[in-house]
Amino acid sequence: MSQGLNPIEKRAAFSLAGVYGLRMFGLFLIMPVLATYGQDLEGFSPLWVGIAIGAYGLTQALLQIPAGMASDRFGRKQVITLGLILFALGSVVAAVADSIYMVAVGRALQGGGAVASAVLALASDLTRDEQRPKVMAVIGSFIGVAFTLALVAGPILAQSLGLSGLFALTALLSIAALVVVHTLVPNAVQKAPSGDLVAVPQRLAALLKDPQLRRLDFSIMLLHLLITALFVALPLALLDAGLAADRHWTLYLPAMLLAFVSMIPIILYGVKRNTSRGPFLFAVALMGLACLVLALGIGSVWWLTVGVVLFFTGLNYLEAALPSLISRFSPPGDKGSAMGIYSTAQFGGAFLGGVLGGALFQAFGASTVFWLGFVAILFWFGYMWQMQNPRKTRSLTLEAPNADAAQANRLASSLSALPGVVEVILIPEQKAAYLKVEDSFDLEQARSLLTT
Incomplete structure (x- = not known):
């Protein structure tokens, strides 16, 4: 059994991470500057800044499940392509906007490009179970890198390009992501033995009842609620503390670098102990401490910096860990829906965070936003206490014959019907079959099918 990523998995990991990263960089680029550089927009207020920052989350939330179902039925790449086109259109609308209201409309159109579930599902299709955490970690790390670069680049680019120029740049990034999808991302044929690959509403109810998936869904919701609420309040809190808008990057850059370094011991502990639960709870606790420091450190750039370092240490770990966990807990054949x-x-969560953050800041100030985060994380920590580690299965790589798409589908279906097979992923271009199996699996039976 291979212990590392094979060439197709490496290509899938870095190309899909590039697609996700380019798109998220464009979304994140606006977050640290809209509250400070958008004050000349018609209708500007902290509440509308929050709505504009989080507006993409509303349309993303409405469309993610339909997009996941569509990716199961019509293909991952087709859904990703359409989503990136809509994202570019929304970026153009926001670029020509002269009011905060139209910026919010543009951000909502950006959210119409709901490709996240299709990208993560395609990443799962292209990787063996034993290597999937590594691939998901690569994607999560690219999100973290995109976020770091956006925090630094946003304030710097906004000085010369303005908000309009940043949105135009975002449109160009979505076009670059389209090129990556159609030139670098591999194709896969995937079959699972239990359930139909086409997700239906009746199956969504079962997924929502799964306690482990529900905990992870709640975690990502609250995580992004906190992110958007923070970036309504934090830029304005830094201004009040005496740090000019064009100097915000001097805080974000060292803070994020320290956060990445601080994340490494958490990852190493989880790998050494073969556990997800302990590092997860520790990262949540770090974010709670961060919100407490931010709430108590209002008016001090130094204490706000400490809070940002703690917050993003936990955030970076969780952003990398959650996609891997959701993939490993997802039932075979339901990845798109899950x-x-x-x-x-x-x-x-991103939409709720923008609205709550903007409303609370406008009514009570930045400290109230940070206190809300602290209280929410206390509840989060308690809810995740009964989190479990995902079950273990074996993953095998077998040589497969050269086959066209129809033959590959028939072979994948035959393999998926064997006792003990949890999942089959067949990649014709690599002449390989990847199987996720339980102890009852008969290896010789599978080899017999592949050689006949």
């Missing part, structure tokens, strides 16, 4: 629910929760 990840659609997960992404719905993620972007719904």
Whole structure:
């Protein structure tokens, strides 16, 4: 059994991470500057800043499950392509906007490009179970890198490009992501023995009842609620503390670098102990401490910096860990639907965070936003206390014959019917079959099918 990523998995990991990263960089680029550089827009207020920051989350939340289902039925790449086109259209609308209201409309159109569930599902299709956590970690890490670069680049680019230029740049990034999808991302044929690959509403109810998936869905919702609420309040809190808008990057850059370094011991502990639960709870606790420091440190750039470092240490770990966990807990054949629910929760949280953050800041100030985060994380920590580690299965790589698409589908169906087979992923271009199996699996029976 291979211990590392094979060439197709490496290509899938980095190309899909590039697609996700380019798109998220464009979304994140606006977050640290809209509250400070958008003050000349008609209708500007902290509440509308929050709505504009989180507006993409509303349409993303509404469309993630339909997009996940569509990716199961019509293909991952087709859904990703349409989503990136809509994202570019929304970026153009926001670029020509002269009011905060039209910026919010543009952000909502950006959210119409709901490709997250399709990207994560395609990543799962292209990887063996034993290697999937690594691939998901690569994607999560690219999100973290995109976020870091956006926090630094946003304030710097806004000085010369303005908000309009940043949105135009975002449109160009979505076009670049389209090129990556159609030139670098591999194709896969995937079959699962239990359930239909086409998700239906009746199956969503069963996924929502799964306690482990429900905990992960709640986690990503609250995580993104906190992110958007923070970036309504934090830029304005930094201004009040005496740090000019064009100097915000001097806080974000070292803070994020320290956060990445601080995340490494958490990852190493989880790998050494073969556990997800302990590192997960520790990361949540770090974010709670961060919100407490931010709430108590209002008016001090130094204490706000400490809070940001703690917050993003936990955030970076969780952003990398959650996609891997949701993939490993998802029932075979339901990845598109499970990840659609997960992404719905993620972007719904982003919208709620923007609205709550903007409303609370406008009514009570930044400290109230940070206190809300602290209280929410206390509840989160308690809810996740009964979190479990995902079950273990074996993953095998077998040589498969060269086959066209129809033959590959028939072979994948035959393999998926064997006793003990949990999942089959067949990649014709690599002449390989990847099987996720339980102890009752008969290896010789599978080899017989592949050689006949």
